[in-house]
Amino acid sequence: MTTTTASRDNTTDNERPMIELKGLNKWYGDFHVLRDINLSVRKGERIVICGPSGSGKSTMIRCINHLEEHQEGDIVVNGMPLTQDIKQIEAIRRNVGMVFQHFNLFPHLTVLENCCLAPIWVQKRPRKEAEAEAMQYLERVRIADQAHKFPGQLSGGQQQRVAIARSLCLSPEVMLFDEPTSALDPEMIKEVLDVMVELANEGMTMLCVTHEMGFAKTVADRVIFMDQGQIIEENAPEPFFNNPQSERTQLFLSQILGH
Amino acid sequence: MSIEKTPSRVTEKMIDARSAPSDSIGTIAWLRTNLFAGPINTLFTLFACYLIYLLIVPSLQWALIDANWSGTTRADCTGEGACWVFISARLDQFIYGFYPEELTWRVDIVFAIFAALVAWLAIPNMPVKGLVAIATLAVFPFIAFFLLHGGSFGLEVVGTHEWGGLMLTLVLAVVGIVAALPMGILLAMGRRSDMPIVKSICVVFIEFWRGVPLITVLFMASVMLPLFVPGEVNLDKLVRALIGITLFQSAYMAEVVRGGLQAIPNGQTEAGVALGLGYWRNMGLIVLPQALKLMIPGIVNTFIALFKDTSLVLIIGLFDLLAIVQAGLADPKWLGYSIEGYAFVALIFWVFCFSMSRYSQYLERLLHTGHKKR
Numbered sequence: 001m002t003t004t005t006a007s008r009d010n011t012t013d014n015e016r017p018m019i020e021l022k023g024l025n026k027w028y029g030d031f032h033v034l035r036d037i038n039l040s041v042r043k044g045e046r047i048v049i050c051g052p053s054g055s056g057k058s059t060m061i062r063c064i065n066h067l068e069e070h071q072e073g074d075i076v077v078n079g080m081p082l083t084q085d086i087k088q089i090e091a092i093r094r095n096v097g098m099v100f101q102h103f104n105l106f107p108h109l110t111v112l113e114n115c116c117l118a119p120i121w122v123q124k125r126p127r128k129e130a131e132a133e134a135m136q137y138l139e140r141v142r143i144a145d146q147a148h149k150f151p152g153q154l155s156g157g158q159q160q161r162v163a164i165a166r167s168l169c170l171s172p173e174v175m176l177f178d179e180p181t182s183a184l185d186p187e188m189i190k191e192v193l194d195v196m197v198e199l200a201n202e203g204m205t206m207l208c209v210t211h212e213m214g215f216a217k218t219v220a221d222r223v224i225f226m227d228q229g230q231i232i233e234e235n236a237p238e239p240f241f242n243n244p245q246s247e248r249t250q251l252f253l254s255q256i257l258g259h
Numbered sequence: 260m261s262i263e264k265t266p267s268r269v270t271e272k273m274i275d276a277r278s279a280p281s282d283s284i285g286t287i288a289w290l291r292t293n294l295f296a297g298p299i300n301t302l303f304t305l306f307a308c309y310l311i312y313l314l315i316v317p318s319l320q321w322a323l324i325d326a327n328w329s330g331t332t333r334a335d336c337t338g339e340g341a342c343w344v345f346i347s348a349r350l351d352q353f354i355y356g357f358y359p360e361e362l363t364w365r366v367d368i369v370f371a372i373f374a375a376l377v378a379w380l381a382i383p384n385m386p387v388k389g390l391v392a393i394a395t396l397a398v399f400p401f402i403a404f405f406l407l408h409g410g411s412f413g414l415e416v417v418g419t420h421e422w423g424g425l426m427l428t429l430v431l432a433v434v435g436i437v438a439a440l441p442m443g444i445l446l447a448m449g450r451r452s453d454m455p456i457v458k459s460i461c462v463v464f465i466e467f468w469r470g471v472p473l474i475t476v477l478f479m480a481s482v483m484l485p486l487f488v489p490g491e492v493n494l495d496k497l498v499r500a501l502i503g504i505t506l507f508q509s510a511y512m513a514e515v516v517r518g519g520l521q522a523i524p525n526g527q528t529e530a531g532v533a534l535g536l537g538y539w540r541n542m543g544l545i546v547l548p549q550a551l552k553l554m555i556p557g558i559v560n561t562f563i564a565l566f567k568d569t570s571l572v573l574i575i576g577l578f579d580l581l582a583i584v585q586a587g588l589a590d591p592k593w594l595g596y597s598i599e600g601y602a603f604v605a606l607i608f609w610v611f612c613f614s615m616s617r618y619s620q621y622l623e624r625l626l627h628t629g630h631k632k633r
Contacts, residue, residue, distance in 0.1 A: 065533055067532065100530065104524075104527060104530035108549050121544065163530075
């Protein structure tokens with residue numbers, strides 16, 4: 001990566017965690033939304049975060065690229081500490097791709113323009129080169145034939161795949177997924193999950209907030225259960241689903257799996 | 260009693276699409292549903308047609324059929340219809356004001372360049388639009404100033420007190436429009452800013468200028484401003500009026516723009532920010548293009564209001580189109596032709612405002628990127 005403005009420590013890529021959250025606390029006004037979160041994610045690790053709504057899952061991953069501001073604790077991404085310095089924040093954002101629940105594609109730009117915007121304006125790459133690479137990513141998410149359409153002309157599943165390609169165009173080290181399939185019709189969930197599975201198999205470091213437990217079982221290295229702003233339980237998928245330790249986790253799993 | 264078996268069925272043949280029944284589409288169907296839907300509806304339609312007939316026929320009779328078109332003095336008018344001789348005899352003055360007659364070619368050149376530039380920008384798919392836009396904003400104002408005002412390159416100086424008529428109206432409107440839009444955008448962004456000082460400055464500015472009538476602003480600009488600025492600074496009266504109009508309209512524009520900015524979902528900014536775009540790029544590439552498209556009706560509304568408000572400068576002694584026609588009506592040689600004069604002014608204003616309105620509707624359709632396009 002060519003993040004020249006950001007400061008880094010000297011440990012090598014293998015021993016250093018890709019993301020580290022230490023003693024993270026956040027309040028919305030008086031409401032304590034994240035309580036003493038500690039989490040370390042290795043390079044190439046795939047993590048699924050689940051939990052009831054309002055448990056702080058989304059807020060936690062949104063803190064990692066500073067879409068939300070935390071009040072206490074430290075966040076280090078790929079060796080770069082997240083500070084108040086806007087240069088440092090932008091450097092981290094270039095390393096971290098994000099996929100939103102509601103896709104958030106830019107409706108006034110075509111699919112290809114959506115993908116090329118950041119490479120051209122943030123990485124200052126020539127348009128031709130950026131377009132060629134964007135087409136490769138669109139190919140990978142199997143939507144290259146729609147490159148010149150506008151987002152409003154695509155289905156939800158197609159839009160979400162474009163959103164994934166758009167994030168990949170900056171060649172991020174980490175991908176954050178904030179409930180990527182929650183706004184989709186059942187028919188379209190699979191096409192998005194397939195793309196995410198492929199991405200996971202290629203070794204991308206991923207943090208996924210999702211309720212797709214099938215995805216968690218097949219892909220995740222670790223499953224994290226959050227409730228009331230805390231990490232309640234954290235385990236490999238097999239023991240997590242078959243033998244949950246906490247009562248709260250057992251209740252949650254019985255509710256989402258038991259119907 | 261036996262329970263009836265639930266009937267099962269399977270559709271094997273898919274139904275092909277057919278065209279809609281002929282009496283539900285087309286002109287006849289439209290007339291039937293909109294004008295002659297029932298007895299009362301039909302009655303209203305016929306009554307409305309009669310009213311239109313009562314209004315239109317005498318107007319056309321007066322304005323076109325019985326009107327006098329050629330001649331030079333009021334003796335050429337029969338008095339049965341409109342006397343357009345009044346307009347044609349004074350047309351030069353209505354267009355150029357008191358601009359010296361032998362120098363009006365300079366105004367004509369400015370008009371011609373401006374019309375060409377606007378046409379270039381307005382027609383889709385013209386080449387090098389970006390370059391032309393920069394030329395229009397950065398080069399044309401200087402050319403226009405040197406040609407209209409003179410004073411260099413051997414051109415005789417024509418002071419702004421000699422400017423007037425349609426030319427002055429256009430100068431006021433174009434400068435006002437071109438300056439008020441970017442100022443309004445900056446003010447709106449400032450008002451939505453997280454920085455408390457920037458925000459409060461913008462709020463105070465907007466609320467102050469929106470709270471005073473334009474006439475007061477113009478009076479203050481022409482009467483009070485000279486009292487406050489040091490004696491050696493002598494701002495031209497036209498410049499003062501322009502500053503007043505621009506500040507006034509930029510406050511209105513700011514609120515239109517703010518409405519548009521608020522309509523863009525937060526997710527758009529978040530997506531841009533997550534891609535590493537900074538504030539200005541996020542605004543310029545993502546938020547403003549979408550917001551401006553939504554704001555076209557509001558912006559053009561403000562433009563049209565601004566265009567018509569320029570006629571208020573007559574109260575500080577600037578002779579815009581309306582003022583100069585009024586002055587012509589006071590001429591003893593042409594007493595009694597005020598209907599023709601005001602109709603002419605109304606027509607000119609209407610043509611400009613209606614063009615802006617139509618072009619904005621065309622732009623809205625052009626920029627529509629939903630399901631319909633392609």
